[in-house]
Amino acid sequence: MHKSGDLLRQDRCLYKVMESVQPWWGHCSLVFWYTMSAGNNYHNKIIRIRVNKALEKKEAQFAEEHKNDTDQQLIFYLHQQALLIHHTPRKREITGWRYISERFGGWDRAIIRSGLKPSTAEDPISECDLIKEETALQEKLYKDHKIQKKNRAEVRRIKQARQKEAEAQWRREHGKLEK
Numbered sequence: 001m002h003k004s005g006d007l008l009r010q011d012r013c014l015y016k017v018m019e020s021v022q023p024w025w026g027h028c029s030l031v032f033w034y035t036m037s038a039g040n041n042y043h044n045k046i047i048r049i050r051v052n053k054a055l056e057k058k059e060a061q062f063a064e065e066h067k068n069d070t071d072q073q074l075i076f077y078l079h080q081q082a083l084l085i086h087h088t089p090r091k092r093e094i095t096g097w098r099y100i101s102e103r104f105g106g107w108d109r110a111i112i113r114s115g116l117k118p119s120t121a122e123d124p125i126s127e128c129d130l131i132k133e134e135t136a137l138q139e140k141l142y143k144d145h146k147i148q149k150k151n152r153a154e155v156r157r158i159k160q161a162r163q164k165e166a167e168a169q170w171r172r173e174h175g176k177l178e179k
Contacts, residue, residue, distance in 0.1 A: 043142075050138040051131065055095075062096035074100055075114040085129065088119045093130055 066074065081094045091097050091107045104110035111118050 047135060047138050047142060050142060051134045054134055054138060055130070058095050059098050063099040066096065066099060071103065071113070074103060074110075078110065078114045078116060082116055088116045090119050095130065 066077075069077075077096065078089065078094075078100065081089050085093065088111060089097070091101070097107065100110050101107045104113055108118060
C-alpha cells in the first residue's frame with residue numbers, strides 16, 4: 001500500500017497519493033498531479049507551456065553546439081553532469097539528453113557507454129532540478145511580462161485621458177465647431 005505523499009507513475013501520468021479523500025474526488029486515493037496539486041488554471045498552463053518551449057529551445061541549441069563533438073566529448077559531458085547533480089543523470093534531467101540519446105542509440109546505451117552506473121530510481125520529472133530552475137525562471141519572466149503589459153495599458157489609459165482632456169480644453173476655449 002502506498003503512503004500519503006508518495007508519487008506514482010501510471011499510464012504516463014504522475015499521481016500523488018493524498019492524505020484524505022475529498023468529496024469532489026470521489027473514492028479515488030490518487031490525484032492527477034498537475035490538475036489537483038498545481039491547479040488547473042490558466043497561469044499554471046501558461047507556465048508549463050513556457051517551460052516546455054524553453055527546454056526544447058535549450059535542447060535544440062545544445063544539439064547545434066555539440067553536433068561536431070566526438071562521442072568521448074559527450075561522455076565527458078555526461079560525467080560532468082553526474083558530478084554536478086551527484087548521481088547518474090536520468091532522461092530529461094540534463095540539457096542535451098535528447099541529442100545524446102540520439103547519438104548513442106538510446107539513453108541507456110549512452111549511460112552504459114559512459115561507464116556510469118545506470119539509475120534505477122524513477123524520480124518524477126516535475127521534481128528534477130532542471131525543471132524546477134526553468135519553472136522558477138519562467139514564473140519570473142511571465143510575472144515581469146504581466147507587469148509590463150499592465151504598465152503599457154496604464155500608460156495607454158493615461159494618454160487617452162490626457163488626449164480627451166486636451167480636446168475638452170480646446171472645445172471650451174474655441175467653442176464647438178459648426179457643421
